[in-house]
Amino acid sequence: MKRVRxxxxxxxxxxxxxxxxxxxxxxxxxxxxxxxxxxxxxxGYLELKQEAFDLHRDGAFYRLTTLGLPxxxxxxxxxxxxxxxxxxxxxxxxxxxxTSSSLxxxxxxxxxxxxxxxxxxxxxxxxxxxxxxxKRALKWxxxxxxxxxxxxxxxxxxxxxxxxxxxxxMADADWIASPGGALQTIAxxxxxxxxxSNINGDFGSRDHLNPAAKLYLLYKDTDxxxxxxxxxxxxxxxxxxxxRNVTTNFEIHGEWARILQFAKPITNNAGHVTTxxxxxxxxxxxxxxxxxxxxxxIAEYYRNGTGxxxxxxxxxxxxxxxxxxxxxxxxxxxxxxxxLSLSQGSYGRPNPGTDYVYFRAQQKDALGIVYFTPxxxxxxxxxxxxxxxxPELQYTGFNNLELRLRLFLLHGGSGTxxxxxxxxxxxxLLARYYF
Amino acid sequence: MKxxxxxxxxxxxLPALAAIDGAQILQKVDRNLxxxxxxxxxxxxDIQPDGTKKVSVLYTMKKGRDKIVAxxxxxxxxxxxxxxxxxxxxxxYIPDVGRAIRITSxxxxxxxxxxxxxxxxxxxxxxxxxxxxxxxxxVYLLSLKAKTGEVAYDRLKMWxxxxxxxxxxxxxxxxxxxxxxxxxxxxIKDFGGGIxxxxxxxxxxxxxxxxxxxxQWSGLKKREFxxxxxxxxxxxxxxxxxx
Numbered sequence: 001m002k003r004v005r006x007x008x009x010x011x012x013x014x015x016x017x018x019x020x021x022x023x024x025x026x027x028x029x030x031x032x033x034x035x036x037x038x039x040x041x042x043x044g045y046l047e048l049k050q051e052a053f054d055l056h057r058d059g060a061f062y063r064l065t066t067l068g069l070p071x072x073x074x075x076x077x078x079x080x081x082x083x084x085x086x087x088x089x090x091x092x093x094x095x096x097x098x099t100s101s102s103l104x105x106x107x108x109x110x111x112x113x114x115x116x117x118x119x120x121x122x123x124x125x126x127x128x129x130x131x132x133x134x135k136r137a138l139k140w141x142x143x144x145x146x147x148x149x150x151x152x153x154x155x156x157x158x159x160x161x162x163x164x165x166x167x168x169x170m171a172d173a174d175w176i177a178s179p180g181g182a183l184q185t186i187a188x189x190x191x192x193x194x195x196x197s198n199i200n201g202d203f204g205s206r207d208h209l210n211p212a213a214k215l216y217l218l219y220k221d222t223d224x225x226x227x228x229x230x231x232x233x234x235x236x237x238x239x240x241x242x243x244r245n246v247t248t249n250f251e252i253h254g255e256w257a258r259i260l261q262f263a264k265p266i267t268n269n270a271g272h273v274t275t276x277x278x279x280x281x282x283x284x285x286x287x288x289x290x291x292x293x294x295x296x297x298i299a300e301y302y303r304n305g306t307g308x309x310x311x312x313x314x315x316x317x318x319x320x321x322x323x324x325x326x327x328x329x330x331x332x333x334x335x336x337x338x339x340l341s342l343s344q345g346s347y348g349r350p351n352p353g354t355d356y357v358y359f360r361a362q363q364k365d366a367l368g369i370v371y372f373t374p375x376x377x378x379x380x381x382x383x384x385x386x387x388x389x390x391p392e393l394q395y396t397g398f399n400n401l402e403l404r405l406r407l408f409l410l411h412g413g414s415g416t417x418x419x420x421x422x423x424x425x426x427x428x429l430l431a432r433y434y435f
Numbered sequence: 436m437k438x439x440x441x442x443x444x445x446x447x448x449l450p451a452l453a454a455i456d457g458a459q460i461l462q463k464v465d466r467n468l469x470x471x472x473x474x475x476x477x478x479x480x481d482i483q484p485d486g487t488k489k490v491s492v493l494y495t496m497k498k499g500r501d502k503i504v505a506x507x508x509x510x511x512x513x514x515x516x517x518x519x520x521x522x523x524x525x526x527x528y529i530p531d532v533g534r535a536i537r538i539t540s541x542x543x544x545x546x547x548x549x550x551x552x553x554x555x556x557x558x559x560x561x562x563x564x565x566x567x568x569x570x571x572x573x574v575y576l577l578s579l580k581a582k583t584g585e586v587a588y589d590r591l592k593m594w595x596x597x598x599x600x601x602x603x604x605x606x607x608x609x610x611x612x613x614x615x616x617x618x619x620x621x622x623i624k625d626f627g628g629g630i631x632x633x634x635x636x637x638x639x640x641x642x643x644x645x646x647x648x649x650x651q652w653s654g655l656k657k658r659e660f661x662x663x664x665x666x667x668x669x670x671x672x673x674x675x676x677x678x
Contacts, residue, residue: 028488032476032653035492035508037677043511085515085530094675122672127661130672139533164531176669178662184521187668216668221524223537223667243537245524248585251537290539370483370646399489400511434511 037089044084044098047432051077054425058414060320061422064343067336069108077106083117083164093123098137098164117166130174137167138191140214140227141284142241142253145358145379146302146351148282149239149255151229152191152212154202158350158358158379159390159408168193168200185218195233204233221245227257236260249290256283262306267342269318271335280305286358294364300357307354308347310383316347317415353417355382362392371397386412386419400434457568457577458560463600464593465558468632472498475655477505479554481547484645491545493554494677496658500561502665505554506673517670518544520555523585528670535667540587548616548638548648552587559593562586573597588615599623601632616640626655 053075056062066072081102088095097119103112120134137154141147145158154165170193177186191212195203203210210232217224222244229237239257246252262280267273286300308316320343323335346352362375373394380387392406408426412419469475479491492509501522507513515530518538526535527544538544540552563579563586570576571594579591589610594603605618617640620633636650663669664676 028478028480028649028651030478030651030653032478032492035476035494037674043514045512089675124672124675127669128663137533141534144536162529162532164533174668176663176666178666180662185666185668187666189668218521218524218666221522245537245539245585248523248587249539249541251539253537288537290542294542370481371489396512397487397489402512434514 039089041087042084043086043435044082045432045434047079047081047083047430049079049081049428049430051079051429052427053077053423056410056419056421056424059422059424060317060339060420061343061348063324064320064336064340065422067333067340072107075106075108077104079104092125093121095119095121095134100164100166115166117164128176131171132173133171135167135169136172137165138170138172138189140225140241141255142223142225142243143255143284143286143300143302144288144298144360145300146284146304146356147255148257148284148302148304149225149227149241151227151237151239151257152193152210155349168203170194182220183217185216187216189214189216193233200233206233208232210234231260234259235262251288252286253288254283254285257281257305259306264306264308265342265346266308266312267316267319267347269315269322271319271323271338273338273342282306296360296362296364298358298360300359302351302356302358304351304354304356306346308352309354313347313353313384313417314415316342317420351379351381351417353381353383356380357382369395369397371395381412381417384412384416384419386410386416388418402430402432402434404428404430404432406430455568455570455575457565457575460568460575460595460600461560461563461565461577461579461593464595464602465560467600468602469497469655470628470630470657471500471558472657472659473630473655474658476508476653478651478653479545479547479549480649480651481545482647482649489545489547491547494674496660496664496673496676497557498660498662498665500558502662503555503557504665504670504673506677513545515674516544517673518551518555519665519667519670520551520557521665522557522561523583525551525555526667526670528667530671533671535670540585548640548643548646549650550587553618553638553650559591563591566590570597574603599631614641616642622651624652626652628656630655630657 055073055075079102084099086097098117100117101114116135118135118137120132120136122130122132124130138152140151141149145161147156170191172189172191175188193210195206195208197206212229214225214227222242225241227239237257237259241255243253259280261277263275263277265273265275282303282305284300284302289297320339323339326335327333358379360375360377362373364373366372366374375392377390378387389409390406394404396402406428410418410421410424475495477493477495481489491507491513494506494508497503503520505518507516517528519526525538525540527538528535538551541550543550562582564582565577566580567578568575575595575597577593577595579593581589588607590608592606596603602620607615609615616638619637622633622635624634625631634652639647
């Protein structure tokens with residue numbers, strides 16, 4: 001504590017200035033009573049999305065997806081989505097839900113979908129203990145684009161990692177303690193996830209009650225998670241993640257996960273499918289950096305232990321060629337149907353390869369325009385050197401309205417990950433109004 | 436002779452009488468601004484050069500010197516977002532994303548002149564040491580130095596009203612000496628429970644000329660919270676704590 005002798009008194013004009021400047025501010029009304037907690041809440045958003053696709057007619061996934069349909073070079077698609085989010089409070093419990101309804105129309109088809117993303121009832125007998133049951137989207141892991149530790153969730157779309165996803169029906173609990181000292185927080189989350197004929201059918205094989213759990217620690221300013229999922233509908237798996245600020249504006253994170261006895265279907269170029277079973281290890285390392293000029297950089301490396309090597313993927317693409325050659329020469333679609341089936345499985349995942357990098361840079365308030373955020377995102381398959389680049393413009397300056405324009409540019413040769421996708425370019429315009 | 440000795444004794448004692456305890460003033464400022472544990476509602480208004488306004492409303496809970504949570508109640512696009520600060524660590528929970536990500540003190544979750552360090556402000560004594568204190572008429576001028584490099588502003592100049600022992604103006608500087616922003620407190624209001632403090636805080640920045648942000652308080656009152664509330668796992672349920 002430093003004591004300083006008093007200099008000659010100086011009357012500060014800043015005192016008057018300080019009183020004068022907020023005078024205008026006082027004209028802004030604020031009535032907190034309008035925000036009192038209510039027994040129910042309803043909100044959400046209405047989204048309109050217009051997409052223009054340049055189809056990649058030589059790509060394996062174009063040929064398989066459009067089998068028997070009129071062939072085209074491009075496609076325009078309009079999608080309207082309504083997401084409703086609500087809460088109902090009763091007694092010590094809360095029921096909350098999130099639904100998604102969409103209408104989609106393009107030049108070849110139109111469809112609609114109504115899904116309950118989440119609907120769960122939770123009770124909290126103590127601030128440190130919560131019990132809940134229902135449909136819940138638990139999100140585990142620290143990765144931005146990928147989450148190898150996301151054991152009890154539907155896969156994330158790396159092109160839209162912030163999008164809400166449908167959950168699974170489950171019962172879970174949350175126990176939290178704050179011991180203090182170096183170990184600031186401990187939290188334990190056990191989960192029971194049933195798979196029956198009409199419940200969670202896409203999680204894995206039926207008639208299992210799948211246990212899973214996550215332990216979270218905040219230890220010496222580092223987030224640490226340890227997760228486990230028991231053998232049941234899916235092979236057993238375990239993993240951990242971490243996240244830490246190295247400096248105020250520089251964060252590092254990582255995830256590691258091992259799946260025991262993972263069964264991977266592999267085809268050769270003749271369509272002969274074998275199943276390779278073994279432990280699969282995936283991991284991710286990433287960083288997030290905020291520069292002095294308000295540019296945020298996100299970079300991640302993802303090693304996909306369940307992915308296909310360059311050679312394995314190449315054999316699949318050659319098999320697709322073989323299948324279509326057979327179709328043309330003999331009229332038999334047996335091989336094409338087999339290829340189609342494989343393409344709808346693990347070969348058709350958004351990232352079926354083994355090694356990826358993700359990079360995103362976004363500039364806040366660019367060109368001096370507040371709420372204007374241009375960004376560029378790149379994703380590359382390190383094995384076959386194919387990639388996707390996505391420039392983006394976003395504006396959020398209108399109240400509750402988000403406008404976003406994105407251009408997806410895919411590049412890769414024949415037999416490569418991004419070179420065999422359904423589209424080669426996509427322009428997307430999205431307007432989302434929150435209420 | 437006695438008078439002369441008395442005068443000498445007075446002159447010798449004068450510096451001690453006049454010396455001020457900057458750390459004590461800062462502690463009083465902290466407690467006069469807010470109780471150590473409290474809840475409050477705040478409205479953040481961001482005003483663009485053309486007069487366009489964007490308004491956010493937050494429900495805030497603080498415990499101890501360095502635990503604070505802020506829940507967004509408006510606008511609809513941000514509703515349900517929660518920011519948590521534990522000392523130097525800050526996270527943002529977005530309901531759609533479904534998990535918390537680490538954020539930095541210099542970012543602004545609202546896109547306002549107020550950054551996260553302003554919105555999730557913890558006690559000044561938790562982040563700053565008093566490097567110098569002086570009296571300037573009706574105010575004290577405290578020169579504050581950040582305790583670590585993790586703090587958003589390296590130095591603060593804080594003018595404190597001597598009578599109310601509340602800040603009037605705070606200038607925030609980077610380590611380079613660059614003035615980042617100025618905070619102007621005003622509109623002293625009795626919130627009840629012995630809390631009488633400025634209900635309005637306005638800010639402007641030479642780095643964002645023409646833009647201005649205003650923070651207004653309502654419903655500020657003492658309230659005790661369990662430690663478990665200030666954890667990542669609790670963030671999706673924070674809004675259930677509102678009465």
